[in-house]
Amino acid sequence: MLHIFKEINFPKSLQSFNVGIKRYFTPDALSSYKRGAGGRSSFNGVVATVFGPNGFVGETLVNVLGKEGTQMIIAHRCDFNWSDRLKIYGDLGQILYCHYQPNDVDESNLYKAMKYSNVVVNLIGTLFETNNYSFEETHIEIPRRLARIARECGVNKFIHVSHIAARSDPLGPSLLSSPASHRILKTKALGEEAVLNEFPEGAIILKPSTLFGFGDRFFSLYANAKRRSGRVLLPLWRRGEATIKSPLYVFDLARAIARIASPLTPREIVVGKRFHLTGPQAYTLAELCDWMHQLIHLEPEVSGYTRTELDLMIWIKTKLPRIKFFVPPFITPEALEYEFVSEEPELGDLNFADLGITNLVEINSVGPYCLFNFRIDGNFDRVYAGDNYENQLPPLEYPPPRPLYNI
Template sequence: MMANQSSKIVTVFGGSGFLGRHVVRALAKRGYRVRIAVRRPELAGFMQPQGGVGQIFPVQANLRHDWSIERAIEGADTVVNLVGILYETSKQSFESVHKDGAEAIAKATAKAGLKNLVQISAIGADLESDSDYARTKAEGEKAVQAAVPEAVIVRPSLLIGPDDDFFNKFAEMSRFSPALPLIGGGETKFQPAFVGDVAEVIARAVDGELEAGQTYELGGPEEKSFKELLEIMLSETQRKRLLLPMPFGIAKALAWWTEMLPSPVLTCDQVTLLKTDNVVSDAAKSAGRTFEGLGIKAQSVEAVVGSYLWSYRPAGQYEANRAR
């Protein structure tokens, strides 16, 4: 039975997103009062049934306006920043969200006299990276640590689970495309992490169980290549598709074209990211700042994706019966 934390308030920036929904649920189960800070609070009302009456409440916050951030944090005991983007748009850049937004939240947290801040970054965050995504994630970490040295940084690998941006995207693509691209030959390694497991670590950080001022890297129990992940997806969706090796140069040219779409399938920056493996570092392993170090048995890819990829089968959940 979780300890009752009903007197404590946690402000979760980006709490209505893919990871945020799981984080809010984990915090609510622990008894925290959760304040979901988002740009459009009227669209986050669906989160409230995950807790008791009045336990979860959305508030408006815009990372461009310090006063709205400070208002969202006022009276809170802990702050969690989950805000991030996978590609840039005309209104949002990696710099403004990952660096400037994280810095604004950290400074407001410090101004409120709080030391309890959990910042979500990503494995591969590197100030010297050629990827704008990875570089700005690292710049955000640096800004957060400068404002709140006690902040806990959490770096997940590829997040998977219902509504994820990886398996769902390629499963949808396989519905109409006879071939799927193996960018760079499909050799890039990932350590996919179940979103619920990552949310549990964040909740433990809010509980104060993680070491202040440290960085944790979260990857699933197995390293999988990009090709292996697509093969798992095709097996679960019961589709046969050609996996076509695509050199990075050609992939970048294709990405340049798709970036003109409202919701690009692939961006040039994502192609750059795929040139580097996305796995837990040896330093994090030796320091025990991983799932294993925290005593959490992370779920495997195969144990997770079957619960939602069935919907992409030619006959959905009835595919098995149709084959008889």
């Protein structure tokens, strides 16, 4: 990575940062450096700083960017040993680390993390509050600070990942009293506005729908015994029949971020835009849950699995984190309300088609493998009539009847 800075008299190692300079190179300077034939051992002209790399999306994104020859600075606030596994996703010297604390008064570490980069990706988000970070701090103040520093450091593209349902009036039930209702999505919407106001000439907003994949919070939530009341009762708002979900494979989201970060994607096409990214099909939450429980061998006709209305037991479970029973919490009142928000893109929104991305992964092709470890019989597989690992989910048509994307 050091050859990038040789001609402009940078320090010999990225470990010795110089915070005093605000503008370090131009995009044309980066694109003129020698590149390889392509792949992990090449340089594609992008130096990216990734915030939130230890999350579900972060690890997949680092892998995809590393595969394309992107040099990355992993900004982490945890111990290095929690992030060292990301080192293998890039060739020698391709991935470096920078420790920071987003709420520190001293912002020098944030400048260190971004001053060599022409792309910054913010994946920071949460479904529960802690003593140190509230929803407002996590979804509004931290993105605003990162966007401001990215602008001061001369970053070309600041990619902020939000949620497709983030708006002032989310499409879902208000299970909590105001103003606590939908705080997760409302603060995410305010965070989008804060980023665009702070860095209008470089910010890009991505609004993905519910993500699925290995280690996600979709399969791992509804297939988990903790989410059920008893052994076979699954409490859902209106039994899941009034909630629409458009599950998106996490790798497809990473592809979209990599496409936007690519030097082959002109800034004029993406900067200042919002991209609504959903999966290729839409389903009711009831259809998805029934399909998942069939794959883990909890069929209604065999086990008695039933979807029910929200009951007292699930609300008791949301209170357990408050008394330190689960760390981190498995479910909170805000996260429970967040589950039942419908995901529907608006007509005219930018999407995968505008990025030239097609062939999105459908949930039925990945779900059986992601749910394998949740089967109630463990590794002792049972074969009986009706068990089909290639079970296809029927597409859901809801008014107005139209495909999510024309791709």
